[in-house]
Amino acid sequence: MTNRTVETADTPIPSGNRSLSTLLHRLARQREYAVLALLIVTLSVVGAVNPAFLSGGNLRDMLVQDAPIVIAACGLTFVVLLGEIDISIGSLMGLLATALGQLCSPSHAALPVWIAVTLTLLLGTGIGLLNGLMVTLGRMPSIIVTLGMLTVLSGINLLLMNGKWITDLPPGLRWFGVGTMLGIPICLWAALFVVLGAVLLARETPLGRRIYAAGSNPDAARLAGLSVWKLKLFAFTLTGFLTAVATVISVPRLSVIESGVGQGFELLVVTCVVVGGTSISGGRGSIIGSALAALLLGLVRPMLIFLRLGVSASYWERAIQGAFILLAVLADHLARRTRRDARR
C-alpha cells in the first residue's frame, strides 16, 4: 500500500508508457466521459439490434421521460457537492403534484393555471428552504431531516388526496406536460434551460466556486470567510424549487393525478447524481455527469423493450439499474488501484 494521496484536479497523471492505466484513470476521474461512452455504446448496440430504437420519435419519448429526473438531479448535485443529501424529493414531488392538481382542477380550488403553477413553485421552494433551515440552523444531519420530511410529506399528501384521484385537470395545465414549443416538448425546453443554468452556476459564477470549495473542505472554506450554511441553505432551496419545476412539467403529462406520484423518485435522482460521478462526501462532481447518468439509466427500460427479449425482460429493469451503479463503483475502485500502481 502506498500513501493515500489527496485527490485534486491538479494531481499529475502519470503519462507515457502506461497509456492504458492513464486512460482508465481519466475515464474514472472524469466520470462524464465514462458515462457518455457507456451511453453511446448502449445506444449503438440496441440501435443495431433494432433500428427503431434510434428513431426520432423514440429518442424524443426517452428524453421526455428523463426530463424531470435531469431537472431534479441538477438541484441535488449541488446538495451532494456540499456533502449533504436530500431524500425527500420523491415525497415532495407527490405532495406538489397533489397541490398543483387541487389548486387548478375545477372540482377543487379552480384557480387559474398560472396562479396554481406559481403557488406550486413557491411551495416547493418553501419546503426546500425548510429542509435547509433544519440542516443549517437546526444543526441536524441532512439524511435524518429529509428522511423525516419524506415521511411527513407523503403523509400530508395522502391526507390531501383522501383516497381519491384528481381527474379533471384543465387543458391549460395539460399543456405543460404535452404541449410543444417550436416542435419541441415543453419539458425538454425546461430541462435544457435548467441544465444550462446549473452548469453556468457551477462553473462560471463565484457562487458555484464557493460551493465546490465548501464541499471539498468545509473548515478551510469557513476560515476563508465563506458562510457555508448560506450555501447549504441555497442548495436545499434550489432543490425544492427544481423539484417543483420537475413536477409541473411531468405530472400533467397524464390526465389523472394519483397519490403514488413521485414514489421512488428520490432514489432514482440520488442514483443519477452518484453514477454521474459526484462524490457522496462532497467537493467533487458535475452537473453534466448527473444529467448524462439520468439519460443512461433512462435507457434501461426502453432498451429491454426494444431488444425484444419478451415480456418477462422488463421485470429485470431495477436489477439492471442496480448493476449499473455497482459497475460504476467498481470502475472507480479499479481506476483508483491502477493509479496507485502507476505511482509505485
Added chain:
Amino acid sequence: MTAPNRKPVNETDIKIPPNRSSRVPLPTRNEIVLLLLLIGTLLLAGRLSPDFLSSRSQLELSTHVWELALLAIPMTLIVLTAGIDLSVGSTMALCAVVFGISIHAGLPPIAAALLSLLVGAGAGALNGIFVAKLKVHPLIVTLATLAAYRGIAEGISLGRPFSGFSDSFTFLGQGSILGLPVPGIVFLIVLAVAAIMIGGTPLGLSLSAIGFNEKAARYSGLAVTRIKLLLYTSSGLAAGMAALLFVARRNTAKADIGTGMELDVITAVVLGGTSIFGGRGRLFGTVLGVLLIHEVREFVSWQWNRDELNLIVVGALLILSVLADSLLSPKKR
C-alpha cells in the same frame, strides 16, 4: 502542567466512547425522553380508548412490529460503525421470493427456509464486501443493491405472488408458544444474542471505536474489515428471517414486500438515540424507539383509522427528537 498528581494521559484525556455505559444500565437523556413519550402515549391511549391497552389487543397489534424490530438490531450495530444499510427491505423481498419459488419447485419448507436465509446472508455479505473490502460508501452500495435485490426479486418471480404454504410453516408467523407469539420469541433470541455480543465481548466497544474514528480503530489493531463484513452479513441474514416471518404471517410471498422498510428501520434506530454519524448508540435505545413508533402508529390507526396521520406523526417525531437533541447538546463546530 507538571503537577505531580496528574493522572497518566491515556486514562483521562482519551474520550472513552459512551458505549462503555452499556454495562451500567443507566438510561441516557434521549432514552429518558423516549420512555416519557412512550408512557405519555400509553396514558393518552388508555384515557381515550381503554380497550387499546388490554393485553389481548396489544398481543394482536404486536404482529405488525416483529419484522421492524428484528431488522433494527443489526441496523443499530451498522449505524454505530457510521454505516447504513438501505437494502434491507429489498433483501426481504428477495428472500421471500426465493422461499416462494423453492416451495413451488417442491422443496420441503425447512430446505426452502434455509436456502432463503442463505440468500439473505449472501446478499448482506455482498454489501459487506463492497463496503469493507472495496471501501465504497455504504450509502452508495446499499442504494445500488436496494434497486438490484428488488430487481432480482421481480425478475425471478416475474411479479407473481406465491401462496398456499403449509400450516407447519405459517405457525412461524401466526402461532404462539406459552402465550408468546413465535415471531416475538425469534426477536427476543436475536436481541439476546446481539446484546450478549455487544455487552459481554469487546465487540461493542470496537463498533463505537470504528464509528468514532475508523482509521484510528484500524491502526489500533481492530479487525475493521472483518467486523464490517460480519455486520452487513448479519443484516442480510436478519432480513432473511424477517422475510420468513412476514411470509408466514401473510401466507403470501411477492416481490413488493418490505417496500420502504429500510426507512422505518432507520427511523426507529435514529429515534432510539443512535447517532447517524456513528460511535454513539445502544440497543436499549433502539428497542425503545421501535416500541414508541409501534405504539404511536397502532394507536393512531386504532383511534382515527387513518394511516396517513401515522406517517406525519412518526416523521415529526423523528425530526423533533433529533432537533431537540441537537439544540440541547453543546455547539460543536
